[in-house]
Structures are given as C-alpha cells and as structure tokens.
Amino acid sequence: xxxxxxxxxxxxxxxxxxxxxxxxxxxxxxxxxxxxxxxxxxxxxxxxxxxxxxxxxxxxxxxxxxxxxxxxxxxxxxxxxxxxxxxxxxxxxxxxxxxxxxxxxxxxxxxxxxxxxxxxxxxxxxxxxxxxxxxxxxxxxxxxxxxxxxxxxxxxxxxxxxxxxxxxxxxxxxxxxxxxxxxxxxxxxxxxxxxxxxxxxxxxxxxxxxxxxxxxxxxxxxxxxxxxxxxxxxxxxxxxxxxxxxxxxxxxxxxxxxxxxxxxxx
Numbered sequence: 001x002x003x004x005x006x007x008x009x010x011x012x013x014x015x016x017x018x019x020x021x022x023x024x025x026x027x028x029x030x031x032x033x034x035x036x037x038x039x040x041x042x043x044x045x046x047x048x049x050x051x052x053x054x055x056x057x058x059x060x061x062x063x064x065x066x067x068x069x070x071x072x073x074x075x076x077x078x079x080x081x082x083x084x085x086x087x088x089x090x091x092x093x094x095x096x097x098x099x100x101x102x103x104x105x106x107x108x109x110x111x112x113x114x115x116x117x118x119x120x121x122x123x124x125x126x127x128x129x130x131x132x133x134x135x136x137x138x139x140x141x142x143x144x145x146x147x148x149x150x151x152x153x154x155x156x157x158x159x160x161x162x163x164x165x166x167x168x169x170x171x172x173x174x175x176x177x178x179x180x181x182x183x184x185x186x187x188x189x190x191x192x193x194x195x196x197x198x199x200x201x202x203x204x205x206x207x208x209x210x211x212x213x214x215x216x217x218x219x220x221x222x223x224x225x226x227x228x229x230x231x232x233x234x235x236x237x238x239x240x241x242x243x244x245x246x247x248x249x250x251x252x253x254x255x256x257x258x259x260x261x262x263x264x265x266x
Contacts, residue, residue, distance in 0.1 A: 004237040005044055011230045012048035012208075019223040020211035023051040024230075025204055028064050029079045030055075035067065037238060042071055053209050055079055059090040059110070065097040074106065075209070077138050081110040082117040087124050091132055109179060113140030114147040118163055121170060129174040136177025136201065139164045141191075143182070155183045161191045165198050172199035179204065185228075186221045207231040 001009065015021030024045040026033040033041075038054075045052045051074025056064035059078045068076050078090045087110060094108055110128075112121060121137075128134040144163065145154040154160060164180065171178040180195055181204045192203055193215055200212040208227040214220055 001044075002237065002240075004233045004240070005040065008230055008233045008237070009044050009048055011226050011233075012044065012050055015208065015210075015223060015226065016048060016050050019217055019220065020214040021050055021208055021223075022202065022211055023053045023074055023209040024048075025053040025055070025207050025209055027055040028057045028061070031206075037241075038067075038071065040237070040241075041234070051075060051209075053077065053204065055111075059086045060093045062093055062097065065093060068106075069097055069102065076106060076108050078108075078110045079140075080113065080117075081124070082114055083120050084123045084127050087127055087134070091127070091134060095132055107135045107177065109136045109138050109177065110134055111138045111140045111143075112167055113143035113182075115144070116147070118144070118167070121167055125167075125170045125174050125176060128176055134176070136179060137167055137171055138179040138181055138204075139167050139195075141180065141182030141188075145182075152183065156187060156191055161194055164191070164195055168195050168198040168200060177201040179209075181205075185224055189215070189220070205231070207234055 012021060012024060024041055026038055026041055042052055052071070053075035054064075054068050054073045055077040056068065056079070059081050061078075065076070076094070081087050081090060090110060094103070098106065110124075112118060112124075117124070125137070128136070141155045141160055141164065142152060145151065145157070145160050148154065148159065150157060150160070168178045178195070178199050179202045180192060180200065184192070184203050184205045192200070196212050196215050202212060203210055205224065205227040207230050210223070214223065217223070
C-alpha cells in the first residue's frame with residue numbers, strides 16, 4: 001500500500017472503532033469507478049474490517065451485479081429507480097445473479113432521488129416489502145433537491161427534509177432499511193437527527209458510510225471532516241496511479257515518434 005492508501009486505511013479504522021463507520025463506498029454510476037480502482041478500495045476496506053457499498057449503473061446492470069458478487073460487496077444500491085416497474089427489473093436482476101443463500105450476505109437498496117420516485121414511493125415500498133423484494137431505500141438528497149428545481153442550495157430546506165421523513169416513515173412501517181445520502185456534512189446534522197427520530201439505519205458521504213448511531217457521538221463533525229479527507233486521498237491516489245501509467249510509456253512514445261518522423265521522410 002502507498003502513502004495515500006495507508007492514510008485512508010487509518011481513517012477507516014478509526015472511523016469503525018470510534019464513529020460507527022460500516023463501509024467505504026464506490027459508484028459505477030456517476031463516479032465511473034473502474035475495476036482496478038474498485039479492487040484498491042476493496043483491499044483498504046477489507047484491511048479496515050469494514051464493508052463496501054457499491055452503486056451500480058442502473059436497475060438492470062447485470063454485469064455490475066456480477067462484479068459485485070465476485071468482489072464480495074456488502075451493500076448494493078440501484079440508482080434512478082423511479083417506478084415500480086423499474087424496481088421490479090432490479091429485483092429480477094439480483095435474483096438472476098444471487099441465490100437465496102447468497103442474498104443473505106448482501107443488503108440490496110434502491111435510490112429515491114427524484115420527485116417522480118417520491119410520487120411512486122408507496123407502491124415501491126410495498127413491492128420491496130414482498131418476497132422477493134429489496135432491503136431498503138437510500139434517499140439521495142442532492143438529486144432529489146435538483147429534481148424539485150431547488151438546486152444544491154435546497155438540500156436542507158423543509159421541503160426536502162419532510163419528504164425524507166415521509167420515506168423514512170414508510171420504510172419503518174414496512175420493515176425496510178432507510179439510508180440517507182447527498183451532501184452529508186456538519187450542515188446536515190439537524191436534518192439527519194430529524195430522520196433518525198423517525199427511522200434511520202445509516203447515512204453516507206460520497207465515500208464513507210456511517211451507522212445512524214454515530215449521530216450520538218459528540219465528535220461526529222470531526223469524523224465527517226475525516227470522511228472528506230478520505231475522499232481527497234482517494235482522488236489523489238487515483239490521479240497518481242493513472243499519472244504513473246501515463247508517464248511510464250512517455251519515453252518510448254517519444255522514441256517512436258522520432259523514429260516515425262525519420263521513416264516518414266524516407
């Protein structure tokens with residue numbers, strides 16, 4: 001492990017021991033995580049004794065589900081599930097890849113992140129509560145706020161928070177998990193505590209997933225800052241990795257370019 005990765009490992013270990021960190025997080029969707037990047041993050045998570053949460057590319061992303069199964073992903077999240085039909089495709093897809101026994105080791109969640117999904121939430125929660133179904137919902141506040149035309153500035157508004165509380169209440173009533181993501185920082189603590197008063201299992205930053213019980217820790221703002229540091233280290237590590245790949249061929253490229261100019265002139 002390099003310097004960046006060792007620092008990331010220390011952050012996850014401390015987070016697990018002191019703040020209820022349960023997983024690191026990657027995305028095949030918006031983040032576009034590549035397989036080699038995922039393997040590096042998986043090694044760090046395994047050494048820190050935490051799980052890995054993975055947002056796949058869509059409700060029927062079979063190849064993503066196959067890789068998630070191969071790498072032992074703990075939490076799988078399907079994005080942009082806006083209708084009961086889309087949710088049924090996700091349920092069917094995971095049923096193709098995971099056996100009944102294998103599904104016991106994985107938590108399958110879907111994102112509620114648009115006003116359309118919110119309009120259909122009752123039917124989707126009812127479908128999730130059936131067998132086969134899903135284990136719970138991730139309320140994606142950034143995209144949800146954007147879908148309402150409020151932009152990122154509207155994340156902490158009453159409109160967004162009360163919608164999250166409504167989803168949390170439905171999940172509680174149907175025995176499903178409720179997770180909150182999207183711009184989770186110290187500014188979000190008031191809203192997170194409101195969700196927790198209804199029903200909350202976990203909350204997540206871009207790269208780190210916390211148990212809801214972490215909301216009771218007085219040093220949680222420090223942990224959230226460390227989660228930002230973890231993401232920064234991840235990006236620095238990614239930059240250095242691909243920079244090294246670029247530079248290792250640079251000398252030969254220059255040699256071949258020079259040789260080609262000679263051949264071309266001949």
